[in-house]
Amino acid sequence: MNPTRIALIGDRSTAVRAHERIPEIAGRYDDVDLHWLSTTDLAPAEAAAFDGVWVVPGSPYADEDRVIETIRTARTGGTPLLGTCGGYQHMVLEFARNVVGSRVRHAENPVAGAAAAPGSTALITELACSLKGRSGQVDVVPGSRAAAALGERSFERFHCSFGLTAADAEPLVAAGLLVSGTSPEGEPRVVELPGDAFWLGTAFQPELADAQPHAVIEAFVAAARVRAVRRAAGADVAVVR
Template identity: 35%
Template sequence: MKPLRIAIIGDFTANKHTHIALNEAVTHCRQHLDFPIETTWAATDNIPVSASIPGYIDALWIAPGSPYKNDDAVYKLIRWARENNFPLLGTCGGFQYMVVEYAKNVLGIVDAGHEESEPDASQLVIAKLSCSLKGQQEEVVITDKDSWLYTVLKKDVITGFFNCNYGINPVYTRKLQQGPFVFTAFSRSGEVRGLELKGHRFYKGTLFQPPLDSTPEKPNALIMDFFRRINVNRESLSING
């Protein structure tokens, strides 16, 4: 059987616990699925200017670990996936970069920026959180009952596992949520924790990190569903810039 091939976009660090957890979560899922999975980490500083990815790749996972060594490459891949109906999952840093890309290239917020990597940008759509979520857990309220999160988890409230200091600047929440770009989950205080692009084959993002809530006996349900959905109707697509 042809394996499902996922490119994990990020700068893997062997002693970074969130990267270790991501790899372990894939192993957890692999033991419970009836099809093979192959994952490959793609270091951002090795991605060509054209942001090309081999045609045998079935989906992208933008991993935690921002700022990346090559932010531009990450933004190009996110844009290509969004515009070409190519499956993409973004967690933590991936979620944040999905927001900035959409703000710049769809909503016309040309100077949209990420405070961690672009502190001088005039419109910081991603900014430092009011309270750090580094190594924290938090209740996440799923507000969109038609969302991927609710469809999979079937809960109004879940526990999110985080490892970040940055998220959507509340000042921009209403402006960013336009058309098919929808915020699906929030903290108790109203800060965005989940997003998806309606009508897209698979374009989902979470500020929380699903791998941090995965065990060999009970692999994370969101990651399992990501793999299963891509496997159902996968196509070989090639990123050409």
């Protein structure tokens, strides 16, 4: 059986708990072959060679531009894409820049990526109430990809101080982004794109859940497996949004 090849995009560090948990979680899958790709050595076109791309926590990334371009490559090529915490934030940035056409940046990054400058505004901003080290409720939109994994309501672990606000999400939603999970106050917690290609970002970190594999990870791996089968059959079709 051909392995399901998944790229982990991020700068691996023992200081990031999620980075320690991911290989343990992946070890539960006999058919999953993980490849860590640091952002400084990343060739964005490599995303097309994998069955799934997971942009992991741990931002700001050493090379934001390469991360954004890798996300774009995965999105336009239909490669299953999962972003958690910092990965979710950069999926939002990529969509805003390349689909909406906005000059936006991540407020956490002291040096904005080249794609955001000049005259950029912060899209991913410091949250009024930090979610670092907290658990919280996520209300999920019925019929969404998130709902298929999480149900109508979920309680998740967060480890972030930055995110997307409901107000800043409005132009993205108008361009096709679905905010499929929110806090009880209506702030974005999960985003996805409609269509067959798996494209999902979570502000929370499913890597930190006690019960593993988390339902979001299960859904991502399932999508990557389908991609692996299609790749073996030579049936890949690019999906451009």
